[in-house]
Amino acid sequence: MSTPVHTLDRVVIRFAGDSGDGMQLTGDRFTSDTANAGNDFATLPNFPAEIRAPQGTIAGVSSFQLHFAGADIKTPGDKPDVLVAMNPAALRANLGDLKRGGVLLADSHEFTKRNLAKVGYQSNPLEDGSLADYQLHALDLTGLTVASVESFGLGRKEASRAKNMYALGLLTWLYSRPEAHTLEFLDRRFAAKPQIRDSNKAAFLAGHAYGETTETFAVRYEIPAAPAPAGTYRQISGNRALALGLMAAAVKADLPLFLGAYPITPASDVLHELSKAKNQGVTTFQAEDEIAAVGAALGASYAGALGVTTTSGPGMALKSETISLAIMLEQPLVVVDVQRAGPATGMPTKTEQADLFQSLYGRHGEAPLPVIAAQSPADCFDAAIEATRIALRYRTPVILLSDGYLANGAEPWLIPDLASIEPIEVGFATEPNGPDGTFLPYARDERLARPLAVPGTPGLEHRIGGIEKGDGTGNVSYDPDNHEKMVALRQAKVDGIVRDIPDLVVEDPSGGADVLVLGWGSTWGPIGAAATRVRNAGRAVATAHLRHLNPMPANTGEVLRRYRRVIVPEMNLGQLATVLRATYLVDVKSFSVVRGLPISPAELAPHLIDQIDSLGGNQ
Template structure:
């Protein structure tokens, strides 16, 4: 089903609609087929105008078996169109899904428009001539369903045909079977006179577009940052859901000087990245919450060494193994404070799939300019969700200057911790450069010389210096902007993937005459310099988060603003409707 949704998304992007998607699949590699635990779903919201979220309640639901129906029927709007594979509604499958009676016959679905299609029989008849086994043949029914949807929404078949040809070029029988099913489904939609919908292309700004997921955008942004900095990129990564796609994507781009290593564990992965940063690379490691836990000690080492390291955390439901394939925003406090000692570091947050590209470049810029590790926060919703992305011109990318130390800086000696007056960054010296011999390590360093020091006054000074370096970044980032009525009394403040839901909710409230404003944080540490000023303009600040109120607590502590929390921890993103109702209840 993920493949079907992905192909429909690509066809929709080619057609020119704006869109947003929500893939939703189980954590098990092979969950029992036909059970509620094994249901894999894919939601797409597309329109002729700009789209901010993957949608609240779908108007069309395609259920391939009873379990899929039971898991998702609650989300379908009343009067919506329900398309079912009627062949799968046999007693065995009904029992596995927990149905006592056939819902297609007992009247429980009378509030929906139902289209019952014998997809399995149609598929088996279509592929009989290709001599496939039963399992391979049945898999083709997803292409038949895709063909039906493409007819209903006038989606072009060409993108899917091209993809199938490339995917199965070495398996001609499977290729022919899938193409045949796609075309049969398309023809069936026309001959059966199914409901047809016209969704015209969206008026997008001129430019070249492509469909992109958050993880793809992160990978491209890291590459762009390395190119702009004229530095090779090294990724040390241990596979973990939902971050692994970044490793896969970066491994395809060796032509840009990218080096990737699949490490044996999380600690090895970050240690390799630290070593790469020491040797003059942009060191990157990718992970999710459980992996960030394990990287904590090495991240403290990178902070002590003051090396440019980027740690990408694709947040998921926790604690422990938690919900590997479900989204959450529960690592903000971990990113802020999850290291022993006083160890502040910059935190950058992406807020949409395309914004992941720019967040990666920004993390690269900060890491290099200030010689510091940076944590980049995304989450499962952004990582797997897709949107159209307007490919930027190279001239629009920021310049990232890199300066390596080239000569001694104190007489004939090289002091590795003699700092830049503006950024407080230490010099970056490549090992092996004549005259720049120096040592690094986790023990506290003397200011300037970098020699091991246990002096209490020096330790306090170095602690304050490291904090001041991070604090100074607030003068080098964009101020917090808000949009809304000048006399609005309510501000909805967000971060990360709540961006779309907050935007859609704000639109709805304003359309009903409510005066509300919105603002969205992209830098979580330090906050933009004017954050306190913006917050105190409003009588009420509401903070929706997919956690128990982590940003709200930071806001209260930092700015003495009594922020109101709206929290959700269901492994799914906020819906604009539920956010709208909750804000009206609270304010």
């Protein structure tokens, strides 16, 4: 008997279970197979900050959502079509999101009286008919898993741990995926632990066989490969792309890469990735605190390396004094803020875009610096190179903004060819530039950038520091006129970066939109997806996205004034909207969502349609 295969355009699957159930790994593996199948995809891992929250509680639920399709997609999707719930807590926390009529796969073994009571179920939803609106498959995943690994002599608890692989095997069958990739993965991952390796493989194959041999599922599905530009692809998460981008920038600048960092969620994976790259000439310094991390990066930059520090919001706050010093020193430095929900500890594993004000203004004195933001996981690579290019060219610290969603989310990536990336010319000073063979560390080139002489360069010995610099000489100066001049020069230098920034590009297929949706950072995906829905609903809408937040592209004001209404969706209370209103005197409207989750196209699209319709005219 062969189960009929239906072809689908797109599917959103959410794996949900206890933090210890291996949902992130399961999701990651399924994503990998999705990539291998040539689908476009986007992922949203969502996990608790606690390492092991109490078992079976809502607080301990960890989930991984994957959206995959035979077409270009930009977000991890809204409502899942398929929910895998490994226990009652996972069901409780996620059922509200599952589409009516969606597939619900639950491990009935975990639906015990005790576990049900923990999350407030009076009766067992798998049995009481309350899930009649869904395609419910209640399987004893634990029991089936234990039976499938019986021959390996593991204890029951140990044996049941492979149930995530059993579920993965079942879904691999359901979505017509080959088994080989996961089997190879398990071989690699557990090479040193043959018993674990073999039991996981057995559970995975048993799950697959279960789909094939039982008649539980009436159909299986396949999703055709998405049309994509020709080339070789891989799956990439934002933090990994960021680490690779920093390495690429260092290679292109022909400088050693030095990362000073202190562990902080969700930025730590950049530290981990770069720590693994010592054989690429990368030095990582796990400092005693955030302040030392940026200090060491600044010291390394002064000594001639590409100095980088990575952190999240609370760490940014601690680094701000050193960033100000780097502004005064006019020393290159890349500061990465992988934003998370704040203030204070906030929600460390949840995403937000609320550090824009901190990045633009969070320093003492007149302390301008360039700020740029990545828009998708893969884009973190390009954004890192762009940040480095500006930092080195203009001798300035640069803040690069990512966020928790980009950091952990993954998407397909057309693998870049390093050779096609423009080199970055650093041009360290080697000769005196002043009268009588003297060196003027604060002389300036046509971009207002100063010469950098690294220690060890004979004849160019000089001192720099946090006290105001005499124009040209860099000597300590308390002269009022000089201070005003230097304040203006530092500002003019950063403002002048606009010459290197491409104009803001507007996407308006119909050419007749009244409403412009302007985004920055990770809202790129949701805005694009929402705009598609709006256009499919017969409305015209224009979109544009800011990579450069300081300075902004030269045509920004002109673009804003071109539209009857400008809407700025942000995962904050309207920070970019405020900046735009203040800078360009345009009455932009904010669409604000601060729930620790990416903005959903399903909530943005109706809002846009309302806004468009309220203007009348053009439909």
